[in-house]
Amino acid sequence: MMQEIPLTHILFVSTALFFIGMYGLFTRRNLITMLMSIELMLNSVNINFVAFNKYLFPDNLDGLFFTLFIITIAAAEAAVAIAIIINLYRSHQSIDVEDATEMKY
């Protein structure tokens, strides 16, 4: 009977995940990759919710439900985003974020 993992570990993982995602968002040029890094961040949040729900407030399921909704919405977001990226590719012939900097200052 192994003793269970403390909450802090999980939080640590999720936080790490979040910042990895953020790092990706800041550094990657490819729009798709940037979108994926955002998904990472969202997922880290999901982990948070689940963990909190499981460890601290196991008697109701708010966190889990929230997670479900986040996943759904992330999907919707991704759908729209990808549509936009495709359109961007049409007009710019590239999905490099650096190429889409016409509007500035």
Next chain:
Amino acid sequence: MSNYFYILWIPLLPLATFVLLGLFGRKYLSGISGLIGTASLFTSTILSFIAAKQYFFVDGKVNGVFQKIVALKYTWLEFSPNVAIDIGMIVDPISVMMLVVVTSVSLMVHIFSLGYMKGEERFATYYAFLSLFTFSMLGLILSSNIFQVYMFWELVGVSSFLLISYYFNKPSAVAASKKAFIVTRFADLGFLIGILILGYYGGTMDIGLLIERFTSVSSAQYISITGASFLGASMLTWGLTLIFMGGAGKSAMFPLHIWLPDAMEGPTPVSALIHAATMVVAGVYLVARMFPVFSMDEIALNIVTYVGAASALFAAVIACTQTDIKRVLAYSTMSQIGYMMFALGISKNGGEQGLGYMASMFHLFTHAFFKSLLFLGAGAVIHKIHSNEMKDMGGLRKLMPITHIAFLIACLAIAGIPPFAGFFSKEEILTAAFHENKIIYCIALFTAALTSFYMFRLYFNIFWSMEASITAQDHNNHNLAANGNNSQDNHDHGEGTWTMKLPLIILATCAVGVGFIPFSQLVTADGKALATHIDWVFSIAPVVLSVLAILLAASFYKNQNDKSNKVATAFGGFYTAAYKKFYVDEVYLFITKKIIFPFIGQPIAWADKNIVDGFMQLLATTTAKIASLMKGLQSGKVQNYALYFFGGVVAISILLMYIWK
């Protein structure tokens, strides 16, 4: 005490004339405007004579003392319950005397101008301005409130400005008028502050009250004003000195005299009226009006005395060297006013020592007549010759006999030769000076000699020196170069119209006659009659001196010779200095053009453009600069946006956690 209210009409008639001519003169009444002006002034002259008769010989005197009668008093502008400007009329010996002087001289000038200014384009305007001046001068005389004096003071100033610049397309005239106004304005600043001082401590602006309060040593006001002091001098001294400064400005006392000679740019009758007989003596009148207060303060009186004496001498010296006849007359005016001033200065308030006061007034009176006569005579001459320069004149006695006689009488009068008017008044002054202050007496005596010298220099230069024939042909050349004062008048006239001769004759008779008026019975400091007698022994000295001076002048200038030049060269530097009016004008010019303009005016103007306004501009430009510096924030790269976003989060968290602690 009977009613003097009708005196109100004396100033009001000229005012009405001014309004009438000013509004409709140019268009409708251009032809008859001269007559209108003269008629209305004639009426006021009659009125003032009536007033004089009534005051001096009917009911002015109550048990041996001439009363101060306030004929009218209306609160015009109330500053605070007891300090106010009242429009009032005060009737007392000097005001009545001045009424007579101003109205009669002004009348003479009006008549003279009918001929002199004939055919001028702005004839109506000229008479409008004359009336305005007469009105303001009369108002000044009658003022019962020191602020009222100041108001009319300014008004005479501006009307003199308007009249000097009558030939407004002559730059020199414009410049002269500006100079006159600004210099007197500067002096008036002192006057104003003086008024403020007296009014503040006296708690009133009414002259009567002021005198009453400041002459009683025990009154609270007197104690407070003498108690308060500034830079070592008591406030009374300051107040009086500043008021005298105003008077000095108007009366062209040294060093505020510089405007008077230039003021001769105006038409000659104007010079006769304003710059010889009436306005320039306003300063003397002011001091006389406030005399009881002046007599309470030794220092102020001394200032009056020495400024007066200095100006008398100074002007006389310069007068000997000038060649422009009007300028000579101007300086002689200044010199004579100096006489009046120091006569006041050495006087006491009443009693035997009050002689100076009476003498000063007397001289003011006589001077008005013979000096205006001189100017009108000069006017007649200039009218003929079209030049002010002595060298263009000579031998005119044949061409214009009446002018010649009148001019001679006037010269004798001013030189103080008995029995002409000048003699009596000057004697009184000298007597007073002799009793009070020997130094002044010597200066006065010397000045008297100088006076008769330069007057006869003038006289001989105009009417003798060259022969008539030469002048005639000489004068024709000058017709060719005639300056455009009155371009369209015919050159073959003799002495001009009767309207120009008549005033000369009348004034000449006055110059002879007025000396015999028993002035000491009428006009004295304290209103009591003053027993004076002409001491023939005493008057030997001045008369002899004058005669000698006249003979000297005769020998120099009766017929052409170069004695005068010899003497001039003998004097050398001093002569040129005097000829250059001792460089006072240059000093003024230096101060204004070389100091005030470049070192105060321009720096301020520059600072306003570049510092004050520049600062506002700077704010704008810096804002714009900052804005353009920050534009990099909006890089257009969505990743940077996210980065800044996160940065913001971190920053706020740190800030808040920090403050939270």
Next chain:
Amino acid sequence: MNYTILLHLRQELLLAALIFLLLFIKLGKDRSNESILNFINLALLVNLVAGFCCHETGELFNGMFNTNTIIVFEKNLLNLAVLLISMQSYAWLKTNNNVIEFYLLTLTSLLGMFFMISSGNLLMFYLGLEMSTIPLAAAANFDLTKRKSSEAAMKLILSSAFSSAILLLGISFLYGTTGTLSFSIITAHLNGNPLQLFAFILLVTGFAFKISAVPFHLWTADVYEGSPVAVTSFLSVISKAAVLFTLVNILYKVFTPLASSWYLILMVLTAATILIGNLFALRQDNFKRFLAFSSIAQVGFILIGISSSSQAGMASLIYFVLIYIFSNLAAFGVVSVVSALTGKENISDFKGFYKTNPMLSWVLTIALFSLAGVPPTAGFFGKLFLLMAGAAKGNYGIIIFAALNMVISFYYYLSVVKAIFMDENSTPIEKMTVPVVSKIAMYICVVGVIVTGLVSMVYDYIHSISFGL
């Protein structure tokens, strides 16, 4: 079952019904744009009127959705704004062949906002927020062929996704520390421990992003510039308003225990927002970009009002939003007409505008004056009341700061007026014939700008229904 649910949800249901109707129209045989547009505008008008019919307080789904007088009023404001926008974009949509899609997107987003405003629960709030954001991202890309449009859409979707990630992190921590998602319960559990505070900050930044407060504003200008004018005005007025309403609700109702700390946050945001907004607005030439930054500055003033945490504060906020709808939409209306008919969107193009189009010029000028806060336009009152509310806190430093910034804002508003009236231009925008519908919309805006201020009962009503801390 009882019908209160219908009553409480009636605005949302109406909207949903309208959306479905549009879907069916889309599926049905195609009609002329004019008829469709007229129908839609009519429907929106009905929707607006119906909103006013009756308001009552109540809650549904055990507190997830609640409604009361003020919330209904806020929703009505949004309805009004949508109606105006749709009327103004008539000229643009008439020639567009995806009219219905445009409305589908915008109305859906509006529906999301309704839910967000009424949300009584973090989950509902999040759903509403996303529902209002994602369609807009698509709408921003509505000019499929324009490069700028797609770039704008990309920027919007990415940054909003990022911000929602941050927001979610905050929510998760909040959940972790309080153990609940419903607002009514959270308040009790707020004890202000650091983690909670951090979570709250993250939450607030989510809001700050939507209302484009500095430094979370950077997407605004680009998106506004790139997207079609209709969408821009939708973004700048409606979504901003909705989020502001929600923000003030949450701050005043839920996070009362943290009042002192959110006051500080608001102060920091205000200072930064006003200053940066002004400084950037100074140097813009593209009209939409200019309005973007000016609206950022406006948000700064709004935050001052909110910070007062008093009834007057909330009232002045809603009042200002109302005025802001009128004035900003009047401005956007002119811009949209001009850009639809001539394609010109730069301020420099407006030089000499008055010579050719006096009517539009006056509309634009009045709108700008109202934005600048010049009497007698309503903007004066709006701004003044916001600052007054803020001044109640006694923190005059920020008031003086704002007052001085008002001067800067005057500069750029007036320089637009200067361009319209004073600058010479050899080739001004030629005379245009404005569609009647758009004209009506503009007139409504102008009348609103004039009346809302001078007629005091508007403010007094809002004040009576709003609440403070």
Next chain:
Amino acid sequence: MNLTLLILIPLLTAVLILLAKGLQQIRVIGLTGAVVQLGLAGMLLNSFLAERAAGNKATYLFESDQTWFKALNIHYHIGIDGIALSMILLTSVIVVAGILVSWTMEKLSKEYFFLLVLLSMGAYGFFISLDLFTLFFFLEVAVIPKFLLIGIWGSGDKTKSAMKLALMLMAGSALVMVGLFGIYYNTQSFDIVQITQHGIPVGVQKFFFPFAFLGFGVFAALFPFHTWVPDGHASAPTAASMFLAGISMKLGGYGCLRIVTLMPDAAHTYSWIIILLATIAIIYGAFATMMQTDLKYINAYSSISHCGFVILGIGMLNKTSINGAVIQMVSHGLMTALFFAAIGMIYSRTHTRLVAQLGGLLKAMPFISTVFVIAGLCSLGLPGFSGFVAEMTVFVGSWQNPNGAYRLATVLSGASIVVTAVYILRATGRAIMGPISTEHAVLSDATWNEKLAAILLIAGILIIGLAPFLINHLIMPSTDTIMLQLGKVVVGK
């Protein structure tokens, strides 16, 4: 007597102007409106004096008080005292004159007259307000028309000047706003009457007085916030300059006066600063004027100097000086309007305002030149004109202040009248007198409308100058109440 008419009639006029067609209709409507206003002001004066004669001792007459924003305790509270009334009279006269001189305004005449009327409405509203909020409201209403008037119809570097003017005035009103907030949150009211009754805590006064006073000071061209004046006046079209100098600078002075009354303690604390600034403005303005070469700049800078007297009078905080300040406001309004009118007439004929290029105009256009000279003489404080009365009252008043430094200030400002003489005479001597150039010799004299405008203004100047007791009786009671306010403190100290 319903004061709201003073706002409604301009409003009506403006609307009618918008509906009118063609210059002829427009200007007739404008003039009619202005004349009606003038008549109204006259009736107002009449009934005001009647009330006073009937022994109505109330501080403000014809009061009416409606709640405007109930929730914020903002009222539409109007009423006038002698000071406000004299300001209203001034405004009405200047408006008529201004419309007359812009009789032949071809360019965008509709907008032009509309804005003029709007501006006048702002001024009227400002002067009748007894509620600080409405006061502020009308203060700002009057700003934007100026911007447009200068920017559209102006001359020279018009847009820059217009922008500068608008921004500086807006900055001023921003300061005012802060001050008003301070008052509001410490008295829970904007109502001047109530505030004067209850008073404001001293600390609050000390903090907020500078904002409010300096804010209004910007409008009154207080040094160093005067830089909008020269450019603004110089670039503005004639009527706008007249309104600007004649009316809107008075808004500032009036506001300053009200603020001083509201915050007596602070006023006493800061009076030395006020006096310092005012004295600087007077001297500095005078000397700066001396260096100007453009007639409009000359008048603009001299306005700075003259408005300094207003501030000085207010700063001296005694009855006479405040009387003087009020009279100076009216006098300067009329005088400077007249001056600008004359300059405008000259400019419209000679197309130059540079003194050096003018000369001898008295020959070609005697009427205009006479008007110019009269304005000049009034400006240098010649007795018989209003300037003398005003300045002398200020001097006497400020001299009553026994403090030595204040005496010095008085003397220095007194010295400015000499400088004034210098620059006025320089301008007159060069432009009006002297030889005339040939192309100017043929120019025509004033037309009937210009003559009418000039005569109207001159009449005003003369009435005050010759019968100052009239205006004195009008404002004395109000200044008495002001002194009562200021006196409360002195007793307290």
